[in-house]
Amino acid sequence: MPQVMVVARNFMDMVAALPAAKLDMLYDSAFICEAVLRSFPPLAKKYVLQMLYVSAPVPAAAIEEWVLDEYASKHKVAIDRLVQLRVFVEVRDRRKEVSYKMNIKFQGNMQKYLVSGGSLPRQPIPSSITGRLPTLTELENYALEQWECFLLQLINSSQVEKGTSFSSSMMKTFQRGLLSSRDNEAPKLSENGFQFLLMETNAQLWYIMREYISSAEERGVDPTELISFLLELSFHTLGDAYSLNTLTDVQRMAIRDLAELGLVKLQQGRKDSWFIPTKLATNLSSSLSDSSASKEGIVVVETNFRLYAYSASRLHCEILRLFSRVEYQLPNLIVGAITKESLYGAFDNGITAEQIVAFLQQNAHPRVADKIPIVPENVTDQIRLWENDRNRVEMVLSHVYEEFPSKDVFEQCCDHARDNGFLLWEDAKKMRLIVRGEFHQEMREFLRRQQ
Numbered sequence: 001m002p003q004v005m006v007v008a009r010n011f012m013d014m015v016a017a018l019p020a021a022k023l024d025m026l027y028d029s030a031f032i033c034e035a036v037l038r039s040f041p042p043l044a045k046k047y048v049l050q051m052l053y054v055s056a057p058v059p060a061a062a063i064e065e066w067v068l069d070e071y072a073s074k075h076k077v078a079i080d081r082l083v084q085l086r087v088f089v090e091v092r093d094r095r096k097e098v099s100y101k102m103n104i105k106f107q108g109n110m111q112k113y114l115v116s117g118g119s120l121p122r123q124p125i126p127s128s129i130t131g132r133l134p135t136l137t138e139l140e141n142y143a144l145e146q147w148e149c150f151l152l153q154l155i156n157s158s159q160v161e162k163g164t165s166f167s168s169s170m171m172k173t174f175q176r177g178l179l180s181s182r183d184n185e186a187p188k189l190s191e192n193g194f195q196f197l198l199m200e201t202n203a204q205l206w207y208i209m210r211e212y213i214s215s216a217e218e219r220g221v222d223p224t225e226l227i228s229f230l231l232e233l234s235f236h237t238l239g240d241a242y243s244l245n246t247l248t249d250v251q252r253m254a255i256r257d258l259a260e261l262g263l264v265k266l267q268q269g270r271k272d273s274w275f276i277p278t279k280l281a282t283n284l285s286s287s288l289s290d291s292s293a294s295k296e297g298i299v300v301v302e303t304n305f306r307l308y309a310y311s312a313s314r315l316h317c318e319i320l321r322l323f324s325r326v327e328y329q330l331p332n333l334i335v336g337a338i339t340k341e342s343l344y345g346a347f348d349n350g351i352t353a354e355q356i357v358a359f360l361q362q363n364a365h366p367r368v369a370d371k372i373p374i375v376p377e378n379v380t381d382q383i384r385l386w387e388n389d390r391n392r393v394e395m396v397l398s399h400v401y402e403e404f405p406s407k408d409v410f411e412q413c414c415d416h417a418r419d420n421g422f423l424l425w426e427d428a429k430k431m432r433l434i435v436r437g438e439f440h441q442e443m444r445e446f447l448r449r450q451q
Contacts, residue, residue, distance in 0.1 A: 012039040014210055015227060016084040022224040023086050027105035030113055031121055035231045036085055037110065043067070044078035048087060048102070052110060057091045057099035121232045124240035125274055130267070133276060136239050139265060143278035146262030147201065148315040154178060154193065155318050177211040191350025197319055198351065198359040205280060208261065225250055233263075233277060234284040241267070241274040297364040301338070303376040309334040310365060322346055323356050338379065343386050353387035397437030398424055401447070404431045409450045416446050 015023065015036070026032045037048060050066070051058065060079075067075045079100075082088040088100040127133070134142065178193035189197075196204060209230065216223040229251050236242060244252060244266075255275055259266045263281040267274055298316060300308045307324050309316055312332050320326055323346035326336040346356065357380050364374045373380070404410040410431045417423035422439040426432070435443050 012036065012085065014213060015231075018224065018227070020086060024103070024105060025224055026228055027086075027103060027109065029228055029232065030109045031232045031235050032228060033106050033109040034113060035234065036087065036106070040081060041074070041078055043071070043074050044081050047078060047082065048110070051088075051100075051102045052107060052114070054102070057101040060098040060100060063100065121235055122242050122246045124237065125243055125272065129272060130241045130269060130274065133239065133241055133267075134265065139239055139276065139278050142265055143262035143280050146260065147280070148313065150261055151197065151204075151315055152318065154189065155197070155315075177207070189349070194322060194346070194349040194351050195355060197322060198355050200362060201280075202283065205261075205284075209284070212257070221250055221253070226254060229254060230284055233258075233281050236277045236282065238277055238279060238282050241276050244273045244275060296366060297362070297369055299360055299363045300365045300368055301360055301375050301379055303378055305338045305379055305382075307336045307338055308365075309336075322349070323351060338383070340386055343383060344390065347387055347390055353384045356383055396424065398434050399437055399440045399443070400432065400434050401443065402430070402432045405451060407431065409447070412450055413443070413447055417443065 012035075015026065015032075018026070027036075037045060040048065047063065047066070063079070064072075064075065079088070082100075083090060087103050087106050089103055091099045091101050093099065178190060178196055180188060180190040180193075196207060199207070213223050213226050213230075216226050225248075244255070247255060255264055256266070258264050258281065259275070261280070262278060263284075264275040264277050267276065298309045298311045300310075302308075307320065309320060310333055311317075317326060317329055317334050320334060320336055323342055324336040324338045325342045326334060328335055343353075343356070347353075357375060360375045368374060401413065404413070410428075410433070414423065414426050414428075414433055417433065417435050417439070420439070420442075422436040422443075423433065424436060425434040
């Protein structure tokens, strides 16, 4: 069975995974505190505001009384999230009763923010210096073009123009999570890579950012500083220009990597150079559900398994090839079919039936997006059935043991294999058993000791 990728639902999942000391360092920044507060569910936000000017620990039992009994599950989710992100710090008294106290750094920064209001991380450059900047539409097209260029290079580097090479730090990120290579062979898409291509753009972005951050130490960069800058970036105004001279060396390196992915656009003036955040950057601190853009879908699937995609994008054509047979492509239309052979190829690459169905539903053309079901039931059912056909038999390397000297020895071997989780099959009547191949040596040693 293929393994399914697990993607952080937002940046806060990455923040919560940091060691306590580094997490406390992040709260030196008011922007991080505000981003963390924004990410909380409504009940957690309410608890933060209620505790904002309380310096003494508050018993957990007292906080439970702030909500009605029917909201106990939401209360638990809120408290768990607050503790995970160290906004609430757990305190135990002599009787081992639990109380919660707000993180001092977080509390201080949020008090200042509430009194004096927030300010931008840096001031934008006046238009008198930058001249004409790209419009929001031009900026969105640029971000889309850069992101598609990255995905195309991921699918097949020969399909991307020669002038679009990515930096070594970005390529290491791709190699780490999405590409795999053997000795003297060119890198190819891994199982995770194929699954990645069917994700929503925001989920793809967070996966890349997670890998980029987790590999930061290998590049000599502190992950905490990188997370801080990326969250800070989400507070910049979409479409405004910001000077590169206001960035640290680490931030300058990061901004060039982010420009390759379309999160920012770099421009050079006569005396100054600047970066312009795109929508991809300003969505970084949002949750997956909040930022799932209501983009217009392109795909129509018919009951005869024919597939039509109203797009001129080369990327869309390549993604559809992952699980369907593309028959021809017109200037604004891709025509294909979902076949047993095309799906078997997708399953071989680690893509699951549920991922294919989800992709077709999420990218449905507006004409069919409001229908129930969006994708014909006979098509979705058949996709799942074809996947089940391939999963009915699982090949496991194993060893057969027979001709035991006695019934007692046979039963002792069966018990040993069963207790340790490597027994596959047994026949008490004929005194035969089958164990997993990787435990063959251990089983031989056990059998030798019994004789």
